[in-house]
Amino acid sequence: MAPVTRFVLIETSHAGNVGATARALKVMGFDDLVLVRPRWPDVLQRPEAIxxxxxxxxxxxRARVVSTLDEALDGMTHVCATAMTPRDFGPPTRPPRGHFEALVARGLPQGVAFxxxxxxxxxxxxxxxxxxVCLRIxxxxxxxxxxxxxAVQLIAYEWRQTIGGWEASDRVSPPQTALLASQRLADAQAVAGLLSHWAQALTAVGxxxxxxxxxxxxxxxxxxNRAQPTEAEVHILRGVARAMLETAARAKR
Incomplete structure (x- = not known):
């Protein structure tokens, strides 16, 4: 079975592009679309989109409108940005096809967001x-x-081809139905929460x-992102942050 696939549009300006994106996704068999702070709150009902x-x-x-990227990434364990201009800092920049082939080689993630x-x-x-990763077409x-x-159509096509066209369930090993917390990868929201906790702790200890x-x-x-911590590992790291905060608080008394 293929991983959960989500397409996320951030601060989209044109309602027509939202409608065209929906069409591009349906052609490739995807239907999980999330919009983060679009220009028009009612964009999904606007005539241009329809x-x-x-x-x-x-x-x-089926699409959802949310106010933060954290909400859009709930449940996602592998996040792919798209940008035509390489960045001097951040994740590696790779072509979609090459990156997708590498994902298959090492085992598909539980949830992928574009x-x-x-x-x-x-x-x-x-x-x-x-x-x-930052995907550059x-x-x-x-x-x-x-x-x-x-751009959505190209990424959706390459991803559909990678996960096996319409026979993905026959070509990808079925997921375990009840993974332990020590085995489940932490999603993007959990990692963001961990980072926020560590920012507080690192500030407290100077x-x-x-x-x-x-x-x-x-x-x-x-x-x-490189380490891809599990849910259990995130709990451990948050425990470390909590201990740092408690120690710093005691030192100030």
């Missing part, structure tokens, strides 16, 4: 840093501008200066 969906209105009806930024300026650095060197829905944090927390984010 018209561009062209038969994929059911995908729009993030797409605003049409005008793309993903923010902060959102890219949340990701395990190979394009002509002198012109790499892609419409949002076109290691992190909130006024000049530099890139300590994004670097810790990337470390955790």
């Amino acid at each position: 018209e561009r969906a062209s038969g994929a209105v059911d995908v729009l009806q 993030l797409f930024g605003p049409e005008r300026y793309g993903m923010s650095n902060a959102d890219v840093w949340r990701s395990h 190979p394009t002509a060197p002198d012109y790499g501008s892609l419409n949002l829905a076109a 290691y992190l200066d909130p006024a000049a944090p530099k890139k300590l927390m994004p670097r810790l984010q990337q470390l955790l």
Whole structure:
């Protein structure tokens, strides 16, 4: 059985692009669409979205609008940003096909999320840093501008081909139905909570200066993304943070 696949649109400006994205997803057999802070709160019901969906209105009806990326990533264990411009810091930049083949080789994640930024300026650095990889679609060197829905279609196609077309259940080992916490990977929301806890603890012991944090927390984010901690390991690390806070509080008495 293929992993849970989610497509996340961040601060989308044009309702028509949301409808076209729904159509692109349905063509490839996906229907998990989440919008983070779109320009129009009622974007899923706007005429432009329904018209561009062209038969994929059911995908729009299932879609959700949320206020934070954390909410959108609930349950996801592998996060893929999309950006045409390489970043000087953050996750590695890779072509979709090569990265997907590597995922299959080492075992598919439980949940995969694909993030797409605003049409005008793309993903923010902060959102890219949340990701395990930055996917860059190979394009002509002198012109790499892609419409949002076109980019979604390309990623959805490559991912569908990777997980086995319409026979994914026959080609991928079925997941265990009752994994222990020591075996289940922590989702993106759990990792974000851990980082927030550690930021408090590191500040309390004087290691992190909130006024000049530099890139300590994004670097810790990337470390955790590479490590892919389990739920049990996240609980252990949060226990360490809790002990640091308690020790710092006692030292001030």
